[in-house]
Amino acid sequence: MLGLLWVCALTACASNDSFEREPFEEAAGDDVPAERAGLGFTREGALERAAPVGSERARQAEAARVVRELWEVAGASGAPGEAWTFDYQVHGGALTLLSFRRTTQGQGTGSAVEWNGFSRELTRSLSTLVGVKPRRLRFTLERGPERWRIGLETVRGQVAAHARTVPEVLPGASGPLRSDALTVARQLLPAARLPWEGRVRERARLQFEGLRLRTEAELRDFEVQEGSGRRSAPGGTDLRMPVVQALLPFANAVGSREVEVELEGRHVRGEAEPRWTVVAATTLEPSEPPEAMEDIAREYRAMQEDILRHWRQEVKESARLAGVWSFEQLAYWYVGGFIAKGVLGAMEAVAPTVVSVLGRSGAKGAQWFRTVLIRTPPAEREALQRIWMKAEAEGLAALEAGEQAELRALLKDMEHRLRTPITDKYSKDKLREWARQEYFEVHHPQLAQALGKDLLGTYQVHHLVPIEHAHLFPARGVNAAENLVGMAREVHSSVNSVWTLVRTNAKNVSAKDVEEIARITHKHFGRWFHVLYDSSKSGAALASAEKAALREVAAVLGL
Structure with a gap:
């Protein structure tokens, strides 16, 4: 039976200095439910859902899946003395691979390790041990003569931006994703001339977009560590599969991300073909968004995850998914996506006002874009x-x-x-509904x-x-806070008389002219904005202000 060494943050491998250790037992357990705040998102930026998601199954x-990934990257082919570390982000029970690294190279051959022995106890115990609280887990794998010893510790740190938060029964890698990985592996392996009985190292950066891997690898450096290079090791059968197996787990994440990989190629005397191994891979942390964009980035990631989750399940359902989202959620999703994918520059020629507002306004830009969406005909919104x-699920290049x-x-x-007047009743009614909700809430x-329940209904x-x-102010938000004022019904009637004259x-x-008239209304009626109104004290003054x-x-x- 596989001997498991569960290390509870006291022994095992050393943690990254940038993270603080945390006893594993203290880290286990459920999160405190997030408080609901705002319109459609929790304080942490997660989507508010009508029903819980993520079952025990x-x-x-x-x-x-994690056990399978450990096996395919390291366990199936490791030599005695070999050691690896794997870092995963846990959030809500979902496990997202962050990085792995071979820390010690093995030597010689030992007894073959069977998959059933490797997986049996680890699979049974792991889902209970990891819990659902946000944390980073570090697995250590050490290959003995006959079996792998596996350790586990947790290190505290910020939740990775690309981590999933909802556990899923993920399907296997799709055909297009495997094709992407094979294409990338083909670029990486021929790029390195492996000397006869030699060893080389190669580094490259790869781009993942949603559920896909971009097929252009960025080669960073290449080094011959052993061998003269006068004679190259043979190619022969397909050597790409170990590389493909190492890349596929990084597709189970959210959004656009960059992964740096390090490959080793070795040709051993007496062997017909070389061996290629991805000895390290790390998902690079994205740079922090500007302060004005923090809310956008947080809510956008929540929308991304929901889209990918449904896209994996059934594309047709994803097309209807937006029907259960609020206009605010949709606006955050679009604005976050336009910014994160860097498409605003390409859009400027056809939509300069949209680009100008979204590029500088953060959460206010999302609120503004919500008013744009409500003015867009349903058929165009659906398209x-x-x-x-x-584009979210497969990348812009897939369009x-x-x-x-x-x-x-x-x-x-x-x-x-x-720049066109708003004339349809639905849009105007919805804008007024949102204005009232946001003003008072x-x-x-x-x-x-x-005001209390009784008087609240009398205020406009x-x-x-x-x-x-x-439409005369296309870059301004008609429902922006500075454009909304609350007033008693009597005051509103007087203000309306001014606009009726117009x-x-x-x-x-x-x-x-409109700006001047708005200034005039503020000048004469502003004393009754945002305050309780007493008609017995202000009736005469209101009549004089109206005149x-x-x-x-x-x-x-x-006139």
């Missing part, structure tokens, strides 16, 4: 979702020429629509509390620049 499947889901052209056309139509909850949320004139006497007001405002607006309109 899924957690067991995660553990079984955008379909195209962008494919066919027709899909790329369709994406540009959709964004161009959005840009045009920003996000911007001025104290006022809502002071007004757009300083009305919805009907939003509506009935000026068909083509300019942006400058004065109407006179000034009439002068602006030349």
